Amino acid sequence: MLTPEEWEAVRLSLAVALRSVLFGLPPAVLVAWLLARGRFPGRALLDALVHLPLVMPPVVVGWLLLVTFGLRGPVGGLLDGLFGIRLVFTTAGASLATAVMSFPLIVRAVRLSLDAVDPGLEAAARSLGAGPLDRFATVTLPLIAPGILSGAITGFAAGLGEFGAVITFASNIPGETQTLPLAIYSATQTPGGEAVAARLAAVSFTLAIAGLLLADLAGRRLSVLLGRPPR
């Protein structure tokens, strides 16, 4: 059905998307919480910053990453000098670019569920002796679990298809950074590659649909588990 090279692109896409979600999720939950509950100067600015990748051309995001995390960039140079970590043209770099692009999607999903949590429940936990972390872990977190899960799955599904930022920051190296959309792009640029492109596009389509259905199902299951009627 698929050639080994094509399987490699699928596997790489899954690995990159998975990593981007694993590393992106904790900061996304934190930022969502800050945006939903925090009252601090610069909140609007943080909100705008988080949403930038949604509205900017992905190429620009990739270029900004290149400037920042490139070997001569301020952060990239430091990472290379101190730890020998190179992000440009690596799978890790592709994951970073993907994580940045899907970050706003995850933040939005988590924040929506946070807004649906009655702050009165947190106040009740407070009056029962629960400190800030305790309240978050035992009341807030379980109640936003559906949002976190659907955010993660949406982020994962979107991450499978990230193109512009990845190709700009991590380039298009087969087996290293050539994810599904990059492989499809390469195929369309190759004479006689239409069949390959079609097969990979079909895989991409299937993964996206499966991801979205899974997100919905998981959200419902979790809502029932948490004692709320599914919407």
Add this chain to the structure above:
Amino acid sequence: MLELALRHRFPGPGGFLLDADFASPTPGVTAVFGPSGCGKSTLLQAVAGLLRPDAGRVALDGEVLLDTAAGIAVPAEKRRCGVVFQDARLFPHLSVRTNLLYGLRRSPRGLPGPGLEEVVDLLGIAPLLPRRPAALSGGERQRVALGRALLSRPRLLLLDEPLAALDAPRRAEVLPYLARVRDRFRLPMLLVTHALDEVDRLADHLVLMEAGRVLAAGTVEALSARTDLPLLAGRRDAGVVLACAVLDHDAARGLTRLGFPGGELRVPLRDEPVGTALRVRVRARDVSVATEEPRGLSVQNALPAELEAIEPAAPHEAMLRLRVGGAVLLARVTGDAVARLGLRPGVKVWALVKSVAFAGTPNPPAAG
């Protein structure tokens, strides 16, 4: 003693100033009574530590929970104020049992207090333990919320209109449990409410609030006899609350005799044993007066009284203050009756009490 002095301004349109100051004895139930929006819930939030007032001081039995002048503000999670909210606020993802244990597990070790079983028995919630809050009725939710607060080893129980969200049958279901909790645990309780029957039923001490200020504070009995408080005297069910004791029963005639500091009342047969303390509300509209000893009346209670004062009430109505021994009764009569009978302070009259409302058993007298 619960001492409380708070100042808090809500800015913006519709903003208002809360400026309340009172002290009430502990243990005992203090009711903060007033119309919606008078600031009584804000006051409770500030005591719980869930709202930081602009300035104020809250102290319970000498222990300072908040003193903005001294820079003291014990965080809510360390205040040990159990709160029962109007909307219960049970954690929807936890079973009733886990909800009940939430506060207990976080309470400081070594504090005395009731265990899960005792509270579950008292509130009759044993069958609910494995359920989720979504599967409970409104009344059941409030009982569980009450149990959860009780189990957190509170030094003060704060009840924020605990029955306001319930329909009449559910209220009637939960109210006795509040009374049981009050009688079983000698906890200081602060009850915020706009329902007078809850005050009559539960409270020893009453704080009247209006537009962010305390109008009056005192025992329920004392405030109920005041005619200068429209919040109480202007109500249809205005009337005095009397602390009574069951003197005897006359089963043959179907009557029970109640004694109060100024005399006796005959009421339809009660089932409380002789000696039981009972609190009754004698509504002003259920009391009429006669200038001569009445004869041939179906009314059971005609008490000799002295007219102390005549206060104008609604148009063409007057509120009479009647001294009956050591007690005061209020009677609402028409202005015409006042003129016709030549009523003026100092005259001897007969107070005819048509009926009394039973408010329940008062708190057993506090030590000291």
